[in-house]
Amino acid sequence: MYVASAIMVCFAGALVSYMAKGHARAVALIFSLVPLALFGYMYALVGTAYTEAHPWITPLGIQLSFAIDGLSMALVLLTAILFPLTIVYAWNHDQRPGLFFSLLLLLEAALIGVFTATDFIVFYICWELTLIPLYFVVGLFGGERREHAAIKFFIYTHVGSLVMLLAIFALYFASGLSTFDMHSLMGAYAQLPPALRDLIFAGLLVGFIVKLPAVPFHGWLPDAYGEAPTAGTVLIAGLLSKMGAYGLLRISLPMLGVTHSVGLFTTLLAVLGVGGIVYASLVALAQRDLKQMVAYSSVSHMGFVLLAVASLSAVSVSGAMFMLFSHGLIIALLFMAVGVVHERAGTRLIPELGGITHRMPVLAFLVMGGFLASLGLPGMSGFVAEFLTLTGAYPSLPTFVLAALFGMIITASYYIWAMQRAFFGPYNERLGEVMDVGATQAVPMAVLLGLVVLLGLYPAPLLGMLEKVATSLVMGVLL
């Protein structure tokens, strides 16, 4: 009942905070702490072997079944951690707070569903439900070009999902099993005709890499990230992009081993992955806007997941899973920091900033931490993730790993360059008197940075949990 209750609590929270209007933020915070407590309790005591099922649409063989293993646990914990922090960060959001905070809780409900569902239709439903709150969050509370960004994001990812839905149907009918249960269907997958297996695999892949997003399917991302309000960007980058990665790891990875054109697909994934790492970091290097720079760095990091899946190596895959958790924390921290810069200094353009360390030392410290973690400094969680992913992938894909290393050098350069131009040097007097970050925004950022360092120094609790799943997924075994 854990998962179902967590989802119900989020739905209830959405309703209550919508009606609470002025008190919406406090209500939302309280409700968002419940999933954290629930999953924290599960992590500590119940462990990572858990399933539950409730009957739903029996005529079609659809049931509300959820399961939690290491991978799901990592991602629901990330979800449960990021939401309260984002709500605290957005504490001063005063434009229609009732609606805003209830949309956030709706999003949380859908995300928990995505990361735990073991029924394809329930998975798809939750997957699609994430679009509705984000459509409103971007479109109502975003920047100047918000309408365009919202509708582009909605349609772009919706089309990707529909292709995925077709593949799910094909799998359902070809298997002849009359159930949408993931285990049974993926068990039946190996017995299908070769051409059909390839088609189904490709269809699912489209849905996942659009959401990830992998270059060149990232067209919706710069607009959505750029225009969304900070809280929205934090959640899109921190969690929504993890949905694509989760799909790849949970569904594509075990399928890959028994897919007919396995060589073709691994090459494709490796090319997409490394292409993304290099291309997006080059684009990030060219950005003048701090937020867009961070956005592209996020695209670049998601490339590692594709590379790991392509390598079919357990070490690499556990690195990629670690990356999901670590990147979720880091990117949230970075977008929050950029949000504060924009709010206080009135601009996000790197050339117009300069020397703000002098006026905002606390913020600069936090940003510095985030940048270093993101570029993979040892001692931070980002390093563990990238190191494992690349060493694991090296034996099977040496050339690609070398190219990815090149991308990491570019990553280091744009972060350092941005740091130097925006934060250090003489203070740009045209910015006027700029206040340092306030407590409600500093606390969540500090918590994130603390977690990043903690995991960098002591990755074992998370990694131990992930390694087991990674091995079984690579072997083609589910959950």
Next chain:
Amino acid sequence: MNYMLLSPEIVLMLAALVVLLLGVTRIEQRVLGWLSLVALAAATALTLSLAGAGGTLLFGALTVDAFSQFFKLVFLLVAMLVVIASLSYYGKSRHQHEYYCLLLLATVGMMFVASSSDLATLFVGFELASISTYALAAFDREDMRSVEAGFKYFIIGALSSALMLMGISFVYGLTGTTNLQQIAHIVGEGISGSMTLALVLLSAGFGFKMALVPFHMWAPDTYQGAPSVVSSLLAAGSKKMGFAAAFKVFVLALLAIRAEWYVLFAVFAVLTMTYGNLVALSQRSLKRMLAYSSIAQAGYIAIGFVVIASITDVASPEGLSVATFALGSSLFYILSHAFMKGGAFLAVGAVAYMVQRDKSPLLDEDDIEHFAGLSKSSPLMALCISVLMFALAGIPLTAGFMSKLLVFSSAINAGLAWLAIVAILNSALSLWYYARVVKVMYWREPQMELGSVPMGFVVAVVLATLGTVVLGVYPAPFIELAMHAAEALM
């Protein structure tokens, strides 16, 4: 003969006469609406109490079974929603007795079509419903557009009736009977080529009511011009009657020559959904947009015909034949669409109704501009419209998603993946114009002060929205109902 089986129709007929008679007395006109509502509720209760019962009446001309009862429930639900909204819309009119009488008669006509098993009764029911709705479409006599709507609808409707009658006479000439069962029997033994001509004539007649492209021309003008409550009845009710009739004739009587109508319906389905969606994209008037989207949705429902005609029987999910599964999926779609489209037309009508009072000379009263900022002036209405729009677009946890899931999967199940792909692409396209309505309501500033929405509209729209959500969240019993109805016909 067991007349109890006809009791819902009899109740409505009597109610129609009573309403008409009371109208000429000095009775408060408002009472008549409530009376009609009570009669519809009674008919619904009677229909429900007859669940499981079945039989034939009038020498085999009428068959009461799960299929006809399913459609009767759809028509009664739609009629009730329309009456509830009409309580506000026609609250002050002096002609309410005529209005409600026509509305009840139209419902009776639709119900007769659903249970007829003879081409003669089918035609009579069809005409009863059609003639009543011609008059209803033109009911706002002072409004030129309403008159035009009724006129256009009448002319094209009369033409299509003539074509259909001609088709029926061909069938009669070739088989010597008008009974659907007997036709099926004779057609199964082989029949000459003239049957194709009958097929074309019949599909023109039904295609008109279902608003399939290329017989759709009347729909946008009529839906826009007619009073909103009547548009709702047309889109959610009388269009479904077209489907009921077509299922009866094509699936029940003409299944043996399905190779002949397979291509016909495949072309109809693809053209209808694509054309409807493309034109809907550019509409400023929301009633027109809904009209075109309704055309597109008919295209999805028509997939059912293609699947039924295409299959060589294979087993499908829960042991039903593929054809039964396809028909059941279409029926579930019809039920969902009745709620979604009925609710959407009423909601748009409610806003247009308030704008009309405020007089807006430059734009149509249902112009999308008037919906700007609706989330601030009436949050409940905006929420309902959003749910209905997302439902029509097929977003999960609504009836629209479930019905698309069923229909598209029935196509894939029959090996018609290409048709499912066309439908899915279309459905992605449709999201564009549905999401635009939501966008305008939530993130534009209001252009004018709108008063509060009349109670009748609010109740009807909320009920339709609830129906849409229930069908999406807890669809299992309704899917079973639809499949059961489909089994009765196959």
